[in-house]
Amino acid sequence: MSHQFNFCPNCATPLQLLAQMEDGGEKARLRCPACAWTHWNNPTPVLAAIIECADRDGMVLLARNAAWQGRMFALITGFMEAGESPEEGITREVAEETNLVVDELNLVGVYDFQRMNQVIVAYHAVAHGEVVLSPELAEYKLYRPEDIKCWRAGTGYAMAKWLTDRGHTPQWVELPPRPPQAAT
Ligand SMILES: [Zn+2]
Secondary structure (H helix, E strand, O other), X not given: OOOOOOEOOOOOOEOEEEEEEEOOEEEEEEEOOOOOOEOOOOOEEEEEEEEEEOOOOOEEEEEEEOOOXXXXXXXXXXXXXXXXXXXXXXXXXXXXXHOOEEEEEEEEXXXXXXXXXXXXXXXXXXXXXXXXXXXXXXXXXXXXHHHOEEEOOHHHHHHHHHHHHXXXXXXXXXXXXXXXXXXX
């Protein structure tokens, strides 16, 4: 869920859409007329994991978010938190959401997800352990890599890249439109 900024977080003055010269030219942004604070609205880093289960014959774990409509299975994702590296963050997210222990991480790539104003940092995570889902996830499935269908959005492109790197030709599915939501 995204919230609009109405007041300056520094001095509580109502923000205004003010044009100002920046390095790239004049740009209108929400700014504070009193203390010059600017709402940059930078994309939020989201970490994502393609989980390869080392103790389940290399099957890939995809999970369905409890908040999603339809039976769509996707990568484990979560917001990067202050005070952690991307690798620490995705290791934490995988543990929190699936109870699996990450043994190895390989960066797949970095992808924009402009609809949510996010930038996705996607990893291939080799993991092991007993699967215990967090309440945010409704169910999971284990897939052979060659059976995975990719979707045309940030993490789906990461999945396609990973499959291509392993010699598979990605298969694509078209997603039904769904309302914006926060990453979990
Ligand atoms: Zn201010």
